[in-house]
Amino acid sequence: xxxxxxxxxxxxxxxxxxxxxxxxxxxxxxxxxxxxxxxxxxxxxxxxxxxxxxxxxxxxxxxxxxxxxxxxxxxxxxxxxxxxxxxxxxxxxxxxxxxxxxxxxxxxxxxxxxxx
Amino acid sequence: xxxxxxxxxxxxxxxxxxxxxxxxxxxxxxxxxxxxxxxxxxxxxxxxxxxxxxxxxxxxxxxxxxxxxxxxxxxxxxxxxxxxxxxxxxxxxxxxxxxxxxxxxxxxxxxxxxxxx
Numbered sequence: 397x398x399x400x401x402x403x404x405x406x407x408x409x410x411x412x413x414x415x416x417x418x419x420x421x422x423x424x425x426x427x428x429x430x431x432x433x434x435x436x437x438x439x440x441x442x443x444x445x446x447x448x449x450x451x452x453x454x455x456x457x458x459x460x461x462x463x464x465x466x467x468x469x470x471x472x473x474x475x476x477x478x479x480x481x482x483x484x485x486x487x488x489x490x491x492x493x494x495x496x497x498x499x500x501x502x503x504x505x506x507x508x509x510x511x512x
Numbered sequence: 513x514x515x516x517x518x519x520x521x522x523x524x525x526x527x528x529x530x531x532x533x534x535x536x537x538x539x540x541x542x543x544x545x546x547x548x549x550x551x552x553x554x555x556x557x558x559x560x561x562x563x564x565x566x567x568x569x570x571x572x573x574x575x576x577x578x579x580x581x582x583x584x585x586x587x588x589x590x591x592x593x594x595x596x597x598x599x600x601x602x603x604x605x606x607x608x609x610x611x612x613x614x615x616x617x618x619x620x621x622x623x624x625x626x627x628x629x
Binding site for chain 1: 516521547549555556557559562603605616617618619620621622
């Protein structure tokens with residue numbers, strides 16, 4: 397298993413540009429999510445998905461779109477990048493979304509995004 | 513709303529010292545889970561432990577130990593005989609449940625641990 401993969405590792409955008417951060421997992425996990433990490437802020441949830449075709453907003457969803465057309469992929473789209481979106485983005489996945497699950501949440505290696 | 517507080521922003525110790533990282537949480541859920549993650553300088557997030565709200569037994573794994581006390585809403589992490597390789601940012605997290613059963617993690621702001629030789 398490759399685990400959770402993210403591409404690209406680094407990206408520089410200009411204000412107003414759009415781009416998609418890719419996330420894929422090959423573990424047949426139901427639950428996938430996107431977090432952003434900013435200095436002194438910990439990780440904050442952007443969007444999450446409990447299965448193909450189902451997505452929902454997290455704590456900081458503004459400026460981001462997601463879709464989940466397959467179990468494996470969960471791309472994060474920035475439609476019009478802003479300097480406030482400069483951050484490190486982590487994708488995560490877990491086998492099950494249920495409360496009683498003892499599954500571990502696995503994180504990808506992160507994408508470092510800079511918006512000028 | 514759930515909240516996780518890691519009051520120690522940065523800690524610096526000398527190798528072989530013991531160090532405790534504090535984590536205090538707030539939740540109204542009766543069933544919840546607490547986590548610790550390690551983020552070394554390379555940037556990846558490494559899962560360390562998951563503990564459910566019904567299990568207050570302390571956990572030990574090698575040089576790592578965790579003390580969960582519901583009475584004080586704390587889930588502290590101790591590294592015994594610290595090593596330079598323990599230098600990292602450590603995050604405490606609390607699970608939060610949405611209607612329908614899906615679980616989200618709420619993270620603390622992290623504690624940066626530096627272990628000097």
